[in-house]
Amino acid sequence: MSLLPRNRNAHPPAYAPGYKSSVPRSPSKALISGVATASEQTGPMFGHEVLGERDNNLILNFTGQPAIGERIIVHGRVLDEYRRPVPGALLEIWQANAGGRYRHKKDSYLAPLDPNFGGCGRTITGEDGSYEFLTIRPGAYPWPNGPNDWRPMHIHFSVFGHSFGQRLITQMYFEGDPLIARCPIVNTIPDKSVVDRLVAPLDMTRALPLDCLAYKFDIVLRGQRQTMFENKPEGM
Amino acid sequence: MVQPLDYLEESPSQTAGPYVHIGCTPNFVGIEGIYDQDLGLAPFPDDAPGERITVTGTVYDGTGTALRDVLIETWQAGADGTFGPGAQGWCRMPSDLETGEFVLNTVKPGATGKQAPHISLWIVARGINIGLQTRMYFEGDDHSADPLLNRLEHQNRRGTLIARDTGNGTYRFDIRLQGEGETVFLDL
Numbered sequence: 001m002s003l004l005p006r007n008r009n010a011h012p013p014a015y016a017p018g019y020k021s022s023v024p025r026s027p028s029k030a031l032i033s034g035v036a037t038a039s040e041q042t043g044p045m046f047g048h049e050v051l052g053e054r055d056n057n058l059i060l061n062f063t064g065q066p067a068i069g070e071r072i073i074v075h076g077r078v079l080d081e082y083r084r085p086v087p088g089a090l091l092e093i094w095q096a097n098a099g100g101r102y103r104h105k106k107d108s109y110l111a112p113l114d115p116n117f118g119g120c121g122r123t124i125t126g127e128d129g130s131y132e133f134l135t136i137r138p139g140a141y142p143w144p145n146g147p148n149d150w151r152p153m154h155i156h157f158s159v160f161g162h163s164f165g166q167r168l169i170t171q172m173y174f175e176g177d178p179l180i181a182r183c184p185i186v187n188t189i190p191d192k193s194v195v196d197r198l199v200a201p202l203d204m205t206r207a208l209p210l211d212c213l214a215y216k217f218d219i220v221l222r223g224q225r226q227t228m229f230e231n232k233p234e235g236m
Numbered sequence: 237m238v239q240p241l242d243y244l245e246e247s248p249s250q251t252a253g254p255y256v257h258i259g260c261t262p263n264f265v266g267i268e269g270i271y272d273q274d275l276g277l278a279p280f281p282d283d284a285p286g287e288r289i290t291v292t293g294t295v296y297d298g299t300g301t302a303l304r305d306v307l308i309e310t311w312q313a314g315a316d317g318t319f320g321p322g323a324q325g326w327c328r329m330p331s332d333l334e335t336g337e338f339v340l341n342t343v344k345p346g347a348t349g350k351q352a353p354h355i356s357l358w359i360v361a362r363g364i365n366i367g368l369q370t371r372m373y374f375e376g377d378d379h380s381a382d383p384l385l386n387r388l389e390h391q392n393r394r395g396t397l398i399a400r401d402t403g404n405g406t407y408r409f410d411i412r413l414q415g416e417g418e419t420v421f422l423d424l
Contacts, residue, residue: 006423011249012365019251021363024298028414029393031423034384038348039356039371040424042319043311044276044326052271061270081244094259102255103267118270120259156252156259164311164326165424167358167367171250185251188365194248220244 003036003165004081004223012188019184020145040165046090048124055122058095058135062118069098069114069136071212074155074172074200077129081223085129089221092122092158093133100139100151109141134212140179152179152186161221172217173199249366256307256360261330276328279310279342284324286315286343291372291399291407294336295359298414302336306361310340310372312354317346344374352382354397359411369422372409375401384422393420 014026054061059071074093078086096102096119099111103119117136125131135155142150154171161167173180180186180199189195197220206214257265261274280286295303310327313319325345329338345353352373359368371384375398379385388394396419399407411419 007245008423010245012251014365014368016365019363019365022251022365023363024301025303025361025363025413026298026365027368027418027421028298029418029420031421032384032388033423034387036424037351037384038319039311039313039351039354040369044323045320046275046323050275055271062267063269079244081246083242083244092259094255094262102258104255104258104265106254118258118262118267120262120267120270122271156250156256158252158256158259164356164358165369167309168247168249169252169256169360169367170247171253185253188251189248194245197245197247198250220247222246223243 002225003041003163004225005033006222010191010194013190016188019188022188036165041163043162043164043166044160045088045162046124046160051122051124056131056133058093058117058119058121058133061121063116065116067097067114067117067136069117071134072137073132073134073206073208073212073214074217075130075132075203075206075214076200076217076219078125078131078159078161078219078221079129080161080221085125085127086161086221087125087127087129088162089125089129090122090160091125091131092120093135093155094120095135095138095155096141098136098139100141111139111141137174140177145184149184150179150182152177152183157219159219159221162224166221168219168221170219171198174215175199175201251362251365252307252360254305254362256305257330260307260328264330274328276309276323276326279312279325279327280314284314284343287405289342289344289405289407291340291342291409293338293409293411295331295338295411296413302331303361304331304333304336306331306336306338306359308338309358310342311356311358312342312345313348315343315346317348350381350383352377352379352385368413369424370411370419371397371422373398374407375399388420393418396420
């Protein structure tokens with residue numbers, strides 16, 4: 001088994017000056033590429049015992065009283081590049097509240113904190129790679145970058161596959177948000193068709209009548225190649 | 237025409253942003269009561285075999301400023317050179333919110349095959365668009381057969397991947413994102 005190489009052209013480059021924070025934090029020398037070794041082919045696996053009952057319910061998991069906002073289900077599957085489901089994948093999400101404010105001492109935006117919204121959740125994918133969260137739609141908010149830059153509504157996703165080389169953090173955006181195309185962080189991705197893979201469509205088949213809307217967000221991790229002709233990677 | 241190769245492509249990365257701690261170490265930033273404890277507080281149980289070591293370091297940006305909002309994850313073999321089971325060998329470290337220093341208390345990994353003992357690191361923060369992979373080897377070990385260190389074209393950068401032995405099982409490993417002494421980052 002070996003990990004497919006990462007297509008760096010389908011990711012943002014380290015240096016993306018439209019996103020000013022990347023300017024001093026981007027390596028200027030080329031990455032050293034090589035074949036994944038045991039250190040990248042293996043990775044931590046988490047059992048369901050780490051999860052609490054309400055970990056994937058951001059509406060209730062902070063105080064037990066409901067958070068304010070538009071109720072939504074966010075669901076989807078974690079797959080690899082060969083379309084195989086990735087079961088047992090730990091997903092951690094975090095987001096602003098309905099007014100666009102994070103529960104963080106460095107966030108001083110005008111919108112108030114919601115006393116019943118913490119802003120994080122986690123779950124582990126099932127045998128078919130599927131997952132589900134119940135949350136509220138996060139608000140858009142302004143941020144210091146250009147003179148008037150706004151983040152579109154988004155949810156941060158941290159994803160573990162089965163190997164440390166698959167480790168990924170990304171963000172989910174919402175279908176139809178006019179701020180997506182204007183966002184300097186979104187625009188660190190050079191290819192606009194690649195951005196589309198981070199935009200979750202409204203999914204009325206999973207919306208619950210008189211309860212909540214739903215959005216579908218699939219996540220793809222690096223493929224694990226399996227062939228009887230595989231060369232033994234150096235160092236294994 | 238040919239049959240389409242109907243494979244998928246990895247989802248594109250986006251920065252972890254300034255509030256990565258809310259999602260990954262909420263207790264560390266005062267969001268308590270959702271999770272009993274943050275994940276990855278220690279890579280091994282206290283009774284795991286091997287030499288106990290402490291690695292301390294700081295991540296610096298291109299201006300020489302310490303990152304105080306960085307999150308580092310490590311993954312390593314145990315003292316016997318094997319990985320796991322479960323999440324054993326994995327640790328998650330937010331840097332100190334005031335100083336930017338991170339501290340890893342772990343066991344010294346064994347060699348894996350031809351690879352000299354090393355710990356893999358994955359670094360995310362605001363301004364980092366895709367998680368940075370690097371490795372920490374240890375001063376004093378025999379690195380002469382390590383395939384990764386030997387393939388570096390610029391051998392004068394090798395030292396950026398080697399933690400300095402500061403005595404009594406302690407090591408120092410600073411990471412420079414850009415400019416003079418820039419750490420070697422990997423694409424494995």
